[in-house]
Amino acid sequence: MRCEEPVKVLEILRLTEDGYSQREIAQSVKCGKSTVGEIQNAAEL
DSSP: OOOOOHHHHHHHHHHHHTTOOHHHHHHHHTOOHHHHHHHHHHHTO
16 A cells, blocks of 8 residues: 555545545645555545
């Protein structure tokens, strides 16, 4: 899993809770869409 910096992971989770799409989150934190999905799955959201 890439983009493992704690700040980026927290931002991904926050944006997920706010209802943003994986594509929007990926662009915001400058990570791949699949990485966003991996982090979301790991957090079981």
